[in-house]
Amino acid sequence: MPRIPAPDSAACLAAAARQQQLTKPAGSLGKLEELAITLAGLQGRDIPLPLKPAITVFAGDHGVCAEGVSAYPPEVTAAMVANFVHGGAAISVLARANQARLEVVDAGVAADLAALPVVHAKVRAGSGNIRREPAMSAKQCAAALEVGRMAARRAIADGASLLIAGDMGIGNTTPSAALICRLTGHRPEAIVGRGTGVGDQALHLKCQVVADALARVGSAPLDGITLLAELGGLEIAAIAGFYLEGAAQGVPLLLDGFISTAAALAAQAIAPDITPWLLASHCSQETGHALALASLGLTPLIDFGLRLGEGSGAALALPLLQQAIALHAGMATFAEAGVAGKSAP
Incomplete structure (x- = not known):
């Protein structure tokens, strides 16, 4: 039986960090954010490629x-x-x-x-x-x-x-x-x-x-x-x-x-x-x-x-999967857009 690899946890963490920096309130895209992070881990890339x-x-x-x-x-x-x-x-x-x-x-x-x-x-x-x-x-x-x-x-x-x-x-x-x-x-x-x-x-x-x-x-x-x-x-x-x-x-x-x-x-x-x-x-x-x-x-x-x-x-x-990836890859970060991020509490 061929060995089944584990998803790339480092890619998941990097993708999650990117989601925190995109120009939106954290978590506001709901399951689309979770999908992007999951697919990042499965592809081993912090920004996953469009699916074929x-x-x-x-x-x-x-x-x-x-x-x-x-x-x-x-x-x-x-x-x-x-x-x-x-x-x-x-x-x-x-x-x-x-x-x-x-x-x-x-x-x-x-x-x-x-x-x-x-x-x-x-x-x-x-x-x-x-x-x-x-x-x-x-x-x-x-x-x-x-x-x-x-x-x-x-x-x-x-x-x-x-x-x-x-x-x-x-x-x-x-x-x-x-x-x-x-x-x-x-x-x-x-x-x-x-x-x-x-x-x-x-x-x-x-x-x-x-x-x-x-x-x-x-x-x-x-x-x-x-x-x-x-x-x-x-x-x-x-x-x-x-x-x-x-x-x-x-x-x-x-x-x-x-x-x-x-x-x-x-x-x-x-x-x-x-x-x-x-x-x-x-x-x-x-x-x-x-x-x-x-x-x-x-x-x-x-x-x-x-x-x-x-x-x-x-x-x-x-x-939905394709759009989750497109949003994750294509949205600007706060720094790239020159938009102020969330203030500390």
């Missing part, structure tokens, strides 16, 4: 759909992958708006996507039904993690200085909820949500499916990779690998919603040093996302009632 974002959407299907946990059929996964690469999905639009690199990776879609211009890295054609069997074998989980690592390497080699993972997989809120329950200790009723919009009866069923999956795995201590293999999904494991490699290479990670946060919790279970490299873009409308973020110690930047996935919430938050 890369968005990678990982796709996979889920055997647990056989239990009736989704409002949409599994075939929608492949159709949406086609929509991504043809430019019609929300994340396609947001990537263009943010001038962000966009890559789509088939980590485990059940359909044959050979005709589509995606990264073909299928580990297997859909995961197992976690209610009744492991999502994948240990070997397949290791392969899915490597799919994510390779995607991070490609993005960073292409100049990315911020990584965003998106997800596509009908049924994937169910394994995500199971992972979050197991990794945070919360009960299914507190975490399981409506996903694609299921009704009350299906929501009750979904809670029971997650409870059954957790009971199948048992309560004995398990490492993060084993939990991913038992309860996760191919795209979820790939996202975890994407995060692990990004942090190991010193690149900040902007989380999206419920699925990406489940992957982040799994990545943290594998390598706890990843935590400082995680930034929370938004709080999803999906039940349990706020609790999952709290478990990571993260505060989301926005709450727009989103539950789309794809990386869309992270893409929406990108301008």
